[in-house]
Ligand SMILES: Nc1ncnc2c1ncn2[C@@H]1O[C@H](COP(=O)(O)OP(=O)(O)OP(=O)(O)O)[C@@H](O)[C@H]1O
Ligand SMILES: Nc1ncnc2c1ncn2[C@@H]1O[C@H](COP(=O)(O)OP(=O)(O)OP(=O)(O)O)[C@@H](O)[C@H]1O
Ligand SMILES: [Mg+2]
């Protein structure tokens with residue numbers, strides 16, 4: 001199982017539809033300060049079902065929708081789609097490819113889809129639960145966060161081990 | 166007023182007597198990870214009278230004394246001396262040069278000296294108080310600490326302004 | 331339940347010992363159960379001894395030594411419980427050039443099992459990459475993706 | 489007492505506005521009193537608008553934008569209340585090459601009034617230095633100081 005594609009539109013600084021295609025191996029993202037690299041990390045977290053806006057560096061969920069710039073007005077919706085390869089049967093679904101989509105409107109309404117079929121947020125959570133992927137555990141290390149595993153209390157470190165168990 | 170010299174012996178990883186000479190302007194310290202650069206920052210903080218072992222990355226005050234290595238045994242004392250230029254009369258003392266010395270023994274005993282004359286810790290504190298130097302305020306920014314001024318509460322930021330007042 | 335935790339602890343500890351030595355080029359590190367008799371509640375401590383130095387409080391370690399230790403632990407957990415992919419956002423910013431190189435070599439090793447999406451501008455890490463994306467903001471406030479040629483990368487690398 | 493605080497606030501705010509524009513090459517920033525009618529107790533908020541972007545929560549800023557903003561505030565306080573010396577331990581680790589250069593230029597400016605002791609391995613900062621010390625641990629666990637020649641620096645710079 002590996003990530004094949006990330007499509008972002010209206011999510012944080014990615015006002016226009018943007019597509020990243022991934023292969024197995026090491027994919028590097030470079031760019032100047034403030035260009036949007038960590039926003040890509042946030043987009044992956046978000047589409048996997050992250051519910052804590054603090055982990056997305058925001059104040060309220062609406063903060064992930066493109067807020068406009070000096071030259072552009074804000075948008076009414078953020079959408080992120082993540083396509084994963086499932087040819088190894090990693091996920092208990094019939095498809096060779098699984099696309100998970102999340103949308104948020106300024107009204108506060110949300111859409112969730114798996115392979116274009118509407119579903120609930122918890123379906124996305126359940127799809128990735130027990131895989132050690134994403135929001136829980138240690139597969140997404142945010143900027144400035146690597147030292148955390150050393151500075152947490154011994155009890156918190158224990159829960160990290162429990163997740164690996 | 167500027168720093169002229171820092172002499173370190175037995176302080177953290179500086180087992181042997183080491184002398185840094187400074188001029189006005191920008192003095193750069195380089196070196197690999199773990200070589201001792203931040204220990205120099207700690208030495209300056211300590212000789213200016215820092216009492217919080219946490220700000221020196223330790224657990225107990227004894228932690229600043231050279232603890233030994235695979236090849237060397239630990240030492241019984243840490244000593245740091247800081248010499249400042251006073252030809253501008255920045256400090257209310259008669260000398261053109263002022264040397265502040267701090268020693269700590271494993272027994273827990275401490276010595277404090279100003280120009281080789283024994284004094285108390287509070288004499289060192291009072292010498293630098295109101296100068297905006299050192300332990301208080303913003304003249305020593307430790308590793309990983311620059312973001313703090315942004316992440317503190319508005320009230321804490323207020324006290325920073327008060328110190329500048 | 332307690333037995334599963336003990337098993338995981340033993341495996342992660344073994345991996346941690348090995349990865350630590352790989353990254354530090356020596357020394358030793360250990361995960362220690364604070365209360366080995368209370369497997370269901372015990373916390374976990376980390377003991378670290380960089381090569382040639384004495385075992386010390388984690389807090390006394392340098393910025394780079396701490397980052398390298400944290401990376402060793404994360405990689406150890408990845409080894410024991412492989413995740414199909416892993417996103418790393420500038421985790422080596424505190425490492426010097428020599429340590430970045432060891433980190434990049436380790437990453438190349440692990441990349442056979444795990445897909446890594448890495449945000450970095452360190453030369454060593456960039457050289458280990460198979461695919462490169464550049465993010466720009468030519469129009470201020472709006473991010474755009476560009477494909478990156480190798481010469482641009484070398485200019486960007488620090 | 490309240491008047492002195494108000495005075496300092498006005499001066500630091502003015503300096504902060506200017507230094508921010510110097511470091512960001514544009515945009516604007518402001519220090520705002522949460523409760524202007526309670527000068528003896530009011531907290532202080534920071535409002536930031538990077539060039540071409542909208543004003544946003546500090547938390548949404550990037551790692552580098554936050555570091556640059558923090559540096560602008562610290563330098564502003566140094567401008568209003570000069571300290572004879574200032575120790576900076578790797579404060580630019582999150583800045584890209586272009587921002588490190590602007591930071592180094594600002595440092596050279598301020599260095600006319602203030603002596604800076606800087607720990608860094610960024611090329612831009614190194615080029616602004618007048619004196620260079622190298623710290624090594626040839627004997628493991630024991631720090632030693634060496635004088636550094638310019639070629640060694642260029643090898644070290646990242
Ligand atoms: N909802 C939004 N609308 C528009 N812009 C946003 C939104 N949320 C965040 N941003 C902007 O995105 C930028 C942050 O991007 P990001 O954190 O991805 O930068 P980065 O490339 O990781 O930079 P660095 O190298 O400094 O870490 C900030 O300037 C922020 O103001
Ligand atoms: N009392 C002590 N006795 C011996 N060694 C010590 C003592 N206290 C700290 N050290 C050692 O000093 C080293 C840390 O040095 P320091 O923090 O100055 O490194 P640094 O050069 O700043 O590295 P980095 O670039 O990673 O920040 C650590 O390896 C630590 O174990
Ligand atoms: Mg970032």
Ligand SMILES: [Mg+2]
Nearest residue numbers: 203308392393
């Ligand atoms: Mg350091």
